Amino acid sequence: MTGLLNDLMHDRADTLGAPDLDVATIVREGDRRLMRRRTAVVGGGVAAAVLTAVALPTAFQSALPSGDDRAVDPPFAAAFSAHLPVYALGSTVHVDGRTFDVGREVFSMVQTDTGVVFTDPDGTVWSATGSGEPVAVGSTHARHPRLETDASLVAWMEREGDQPVYAVLDQSSGEVRRSSLGAVPGMGWLRDEADPALVYAVDRQEVYVRDARGLVAWNPATDEQRVLGEAGGFTVDDVQAGLVAHGIDHPETGETTYRVGPALGEGNVVPAWNGFALSPDGRYLLGESDPDEAAVFDATTGTSQDAMAEGYSFSVFYGWVDEDSYVGLGMNKPYDTTPIDLLSCDVGAGCTVIAEAIGTIDDGVVIPIGESMDE
Amino acid sequence: MxxxxxxxxxxxxxxxxxxxxxxxxxxxxxxxxxxxxxxxxxxxxxxxxxxxxxxxxxxxxxxxxxxxxxxxxxxxxxxxxxxxxEHVPDAGRAGHEDEVTRHDWLWTALQELPPRQRAAIVLRFYEDLTEAQTADAMGCAVGTVKSQVHAGLRTLRGLLGEHGVDGDLLPAELFPADLKVVTP
CATH class of the missing domain: 1.10.1740 (Rna Polymerase Sigma Factor; Chain: A)
Structure with missing residues (x-):
């Protein structure tokens, strides 16, 4: 026996004609999103982690063991404290021309001043310094991880049943602090969900999160919490020096106003379609002026300039070397299979290649952006 | 990869x-x-x-x-x-519903459910997913699926009851044990 509800749903569904889908359009849109996402995911919250990271390794040689000293495989601490560039291929972390294996595939990763924190494909969060075995420090969304960092702090979202929990690791001490703050059961995981509980950024000692109250700056050491704006209608992309790069939606017009300021709705408007990473002093914002159009915005003047690197069909930028130099990737078609170059660029000037052909997207190259390279 | x-x-x-x-x-x-x-x-x-x-x-x-x-x-x-x-059948017809009318009522009621309740019901009883599979599809806990299905079915059942519609919403083996069926 079937019931009314079963009969109804099958009857209604069976009357439906075949959908009129254009696969070519779907593929084209998917490819466009991939390019946009690769730009977007490399922005959020990693500026401090890669601060000074991509100054050429030679600039840091004095801070590192040299010559014969390096032949005895010194610990990686010096390389991490000098913020030398890091990337991963499979389970291997590359830094300062050397590698160490973390024993499981690196799915997403951030770089701190003492090591890396990464997620594996199962969503386990691991802390690794290159000395000893990686240590499991938590768990997060397996397919859509989001790690945020500044200095030695790394933050991510966890779940206890249906309850969102904010977790913060101080990698220098190994201590993990957890709190549900103002999150309530049932809040979503992802930014595009209606009511998500999120970690947006770490800036110095504060973790910027979204809970049921809105945008909250939380100091996990003191548990002090500052509510910076009510929930709904905003997106935060990065926080640096207390300045929040954010967009505020205007449902009545469908427009979004993008600002860099100390709180939601405050600060100068910048003509950004999307924002990724603030410079350490909060003056410049890496972002897009239009979809797939990389740009650098000056938050003090509201102006922008293109940020595409010559010689590449696509370039993405994910962090700042210093107050006016930033780092990114140069990519050519086909994007999944063409080796990627690591770039360093100056505001108002060009880019230089600092590491050539580090791998391909299909090889599983992971850069320290805190999110999956390929969802 | x-x-x-x-x-x-x-x-x-x-x-x-x-x-x-x-x-x-x-x-x-x-x-x-x-x-x-x-x-x-x-x-x-x-x-x-x-x-x-x-x-x-x-x-x-x-x-x-x-x-x-x-x-x-x-x-x-x-x-x-x-x-x-959508056309909502006149309540005055409730005393002589035929199958089409009952389906109209039920379709309207299904579409007026909150979206999570509607999604849970479609996944459980049209797609025939388990509670765990439904939870995965909805990105929520199994307990949430149970409560959403329970609330949705209660609403539908109540609405049909108001209009004197006879018939079971679901096959008996699919009906949640803790949902009491009240015949008006």
Whole structure:
């Protein structure tokens, strides 16, 4: 026996004609999103982690063991404290021309001043310094991880049943602090969900999160919490020096106003379609002026300039070397299979290649952006 | 890592889009909207393609994208306000419903359920997913699925009861044990 509800749903569904889908359009849109996402995911919250990271390794040689000293495989601490560039291929972390294996595939990763924190494909969060075995420090969304960092702090979202929990690791001490703050059961995981509980950024000692109250700056050491704006209608992309790069939606017009300021709705408007990473002093914002159009915005003047690197069909930028130099990737078609170059660029000037052909997207190259390279 | 293969993706679309479209339609109640929803979900699936590895994963991923996107769109776009008003049978006909009338009532009631309740019911009783599979598709806990289904069925049952409609909503073996059926 079937019931009314079963009969109804099958009857209604069976009357439906075949959908009129254009696969070519779907593929084209998917490819466009991939390019946009690769730009977007490399922005959020990693500026401090890669601060000074991509100054050429030679600039840091004095801070590192040299010559014969390096032949005895010194610990990686010096390389991490000098913020030398890091990337991963499979389970291997590359830094300062050397590698160490973390024993499981690196799915997403951030770089701190003492090591890396990464997620594996199962969503386990691991802390690794290159000395000893990686240590499991938590768990997060397996397919859509989001790690945020500044200095030695790394933050991510966890779940206890249906309850969102904010977790913060101080990698220098190994201590993990957890709190549900103002999150309530049932809040979503992802930014595009209606009511998500999120970690947006770490800036110095504060973790910027979204809970049921809105945008909250939380100091996990003191548990002090500052509510910076009510929930709904905003997106935060990065926080640096207390300045929040954010967009505020205007449902009545469908427009979004993008600002860099100390709180939601405050600060100068910048003509950004999307924002990724603030410079350490909060003056410049890496972002897009239009979809797939990389740009650098000056938050003090509201102006922008293109940020595409010559010689590449696509370039993405994910962090700042210093107050006016930033780092990114140069990519050519086909994007999944063409080796990627690591770039360093100056505001108002060009880019230089600092590491050539580090791998391909299909090889599983992971850069320290805190999110999956390929969802 | 698997490559993003447009040909394999096109093959998946050809094989599964009709079934997925039907599920999307039950969730949103409008054929064109369902097609838009399916197109969006398939775009997300194409982006995720290298990690889905086989068609079964791809279908589950697309179904999840349909579900979560439908819920999100509903909230953002206030579909209740934008959707064309469907004909609601006159309450005066409630004393002599035929099957068509009962289906009209039930269809209207199903579409007026909150989106998460509607999605849970479609996934459980049309797609025939388990509670765990439904929870995965909705991105929530199994307990949430149970409560959403329970609330949705209670609403539907109550509405049918108000209009004196006889008949079981579900096959007896599918009816939640803790949902009391009250015959008016």
């Amino acid at each position: 698997a490559r993003r293969d447009p040909a394999a993706f096109a093959e998946f679309v050809a094989a599964r889009s009709a079934a997925l479209h039907r599920s999307a339609y039950l969730m949103v109640g409008d054929a064109q909207l369902a097609q838009d929803l399916l197109q969006e979900a398939l775009t997300k699936t194409y982006v995720a393609w290298p990690r889905l590895r086989d068609p079964a994963n791809a279908e589950a991923y697309t179904r999840k994208a349909i579900t979560t996107t439908a819920i999100t769109w509903f909230r953002r776009k206030s579909w209740l306000g934008e959707r064309p008003t």
